[in-house]
Amino acid sequence: MKNFLALLLTLFLGYMIIASLSNNEAFPKYGEADVSSRVSQRYIDRNVTENPGEVLYGEATNLESGSANTIAAIVTDYRSFDTLGEVTVLTVSALGVALLLGGAKQSRIELNFKPNFMLRVGSRALFGIILMTGMYISIHGHLTPGGGFPGGSMIASSLLLLYLADDEFRANIKGVKVIQSVAGSAYVIAGLLGLFIGTYFLENLLDTAVLGDLFSAGMIPIIYVLIGFKVGSEISRIIDNFLTEESV
Amino acid sequence: MDLINIIEIIVSILLVVMAFLAINSKSLIKSVMYLSSLSMLAVVGFVIMKAPDVAGTEAVIGSGLVTSLFVFTLLAVRKVGKEQ
Numbered sequence: 001m002k003n004f005l006a007l008l009l010t011l012f013l014g015y016m017i018i019a020s021l022s023n024n025e026a027f028p029k030y031g032e033a034d035v036s037s038r039v040s041q042r043y044i045d046r047n048v049t050e051n052p053g054e055v056l057y058g059e060a061t062n063l064e065s066g067s068a069n070t071i072a073a074i075v076t077d078y079r080s081f082d083t084l085g086e087v088t089v090l091t092v093s094a095l096g097v098a099l100l101l102g103g104a105k106q107s108r109i110e111l112n113f114k115p116n117f118m119l120r121v122g123s124r125a126l127f128g129i130i131l132m133t134g135m136y137i138s139i140h141g142h143l144t145p146g147g148g149f150p151g152g153s154m155i156a157s158s159l160l161l162l163y164l165a166d167d168e169f170r171a172n173i174k175g176v177k178v179i180q181s182v183a184g185s186a187y188v189i190a191g192l193l194g195l196f197i198g199t200y201f202l203e204n205l206l207d208t209a210v211l212g213d214l215f216s217a218g219m220i221p222i223i224y225v226l227i228g229f230k231v232g233s234e235i236s237r238i239i240d241n242f243l244t245e246e247s248v
Numbered sequence: 249m250d251l252i253n254i255i256e257i258i259v260s261i262l263l264v265v266m267a268f269l270a271i272n273s274k275s276l277i278k279s280v281m282y283l284s285s286l287s288m289l290a291v292v293g294f295v296i297m298k299a300p301d302v303a304g305t306e307a308v309i310g311s312g313l314v315t316s317l318f319v320f321t322l323l324a325v326r327k328v329g330k331e332q
Binding site: 003030071109110111112113137145146147149150153154156157160164235239242243 | 272297300301303304305307308309312313316317320321323324
């Protein structure tokens with residue numbers, strides 16, 4: 001009976017959502033939206049402040065945002081201040097976890113399971129591959145989909161694999177703390193440099209080079225690598241806090 | 249109907265089925281596995297909807313970190329339950 005009522009409620013809510021969104025002017029059908037009349041088109045054409053004409057991959061130089069990946073251009077250039085806020089939210093949540101679960105004299109939590117030979121060897125083999133993929137995604141954030149947040153999470157999940165493989169393993173938490181602080185501070189310092197040398201906070205000071213090159217887009221790859229380090233170290237610390245307990 | 253439409257429909261139906269199984273399965277570890285496969289299907293959905301950024305994040309967080317965190321929690325909780 002309870003399940004039946006839940007089903008009815010779900011169907012009713014689903015019907016309400018579909019009925020309110022179909023025949024809605026603000027919500028066109030998938031693939032039929034007129035993007036050219038929206039703000040996003042200006043980000044794609046890079047003509048928010050100036051008009052560079054046609055933007056060609058591999059040829060266009062000196063654009064107002066030189067990242068080939070438009071999402072990276074928005075996240076770390078046009079709306080970089082929002083990203084700083086996002087990183088701060090992650091920092092505060094990691095701080096909260098450390099406040100609740102962290103403490104002196106920590107040792108690994110005792111799990112009801114012992115890793116066998118296959119798991120140990122397989123995890124060690126996969127660790128390097130996952131770590132390198134995470135690094136690659138962070139560094140190529142301005143060219144390919146991904147960037148600092150997925151890349152950093154991948155780095156953290158490779159560490160988690162090591163935690164799974166060895167029930168005595170603990171990451172070098174002091175080093176993780178140093179990386180976390182340095183990366184976070186460097187992001188703010190990069191922003192302040194823009195304020196002091198240039199005109200506004202988080203201004204892209206460096207040359208943007210050719211669209212689509214690895215060494216292009218000025219500050220965007222630097223900031224994305226910093227975000228990758230920051231997110232990776234923070235999530236690693238959260239994982240470490242979850243998997244350790246105060247030894248009695 | 250294109251192949252991509254058929255995949256879309258299959259993925260959408262499987263999403264709902266996996267969500268139902270994740271809520272209603274009796275064993276907790278099975279529930280976590282259904283949740284993980286739900287995330288994996290959501291990744292396919294995001295790629296079809298041309299959002300590879302979101303798909304990458306969902307793959308790492310949804311089916312990687314969250315699943316392993318749940319599994320670790322289950323392993324840690326059972327031990328205490330047995331002792332009591």
